Amino acid sequence: MRFTRKKDHHCQGGHNHARGCSCAGEKWISLSCLGKGQKGVVSANRAKGQLKQKLLNMGFIPGAEIQMIRNAPLRDPIEVGVQNYLITLRHSEAELIEVKTK
Numbered sequence: 001m002r003f004t005r006k007k008d009h010h011c012q013g014g015h016n017h018a019r020g021c022s023c024a025g026e027k028w029i030s031l032s033c034l035g036k037g038q039k040g041v042v043s044a045n046r047a048k049g050q051l052k053q054k055l056l057n058m059g060f061i062p063g064a065e066i067q068m069i070r071n072a073p074l075r076d077p078i079e080v081g082v083q084n085y086l087i088t089l090r091h092s093e094a095e096l097i098e099v100k101t102k
Contacts, residue, residue: 029101032078032094034068040099041065047096059083060097
């Protein structure tokens with residue numbers, strides 16, 4: 001009998017879930033896992049303190065529609081469209097925003 005190794009799952013953003021992508025096995029995905037051009041709706045902001053307030057002030061509020069515009073070659077930073085603005089975020093900041101895809 002021949003066994004094959006199951007391939008690691010990659011989310012649409014290119015992360016390897018076996019290597020610790022924060023969206024592995026969840027009903028939501030992090031903003032950093034959206035693929036180029038993919039749209040979603042913000043469901044939660046998991047940041048704390050001043051960063052949470054900064055993200056809320058920039059428009060990352062629950063229910064806001066967002067679109068992944070582009071990723072930098074090394075995946076940091078990313079550019080996101082939210083509420084008629086283009087915003088650039090660090091990958092680590094984008095991982096704190098929960099998104100439901102459309």
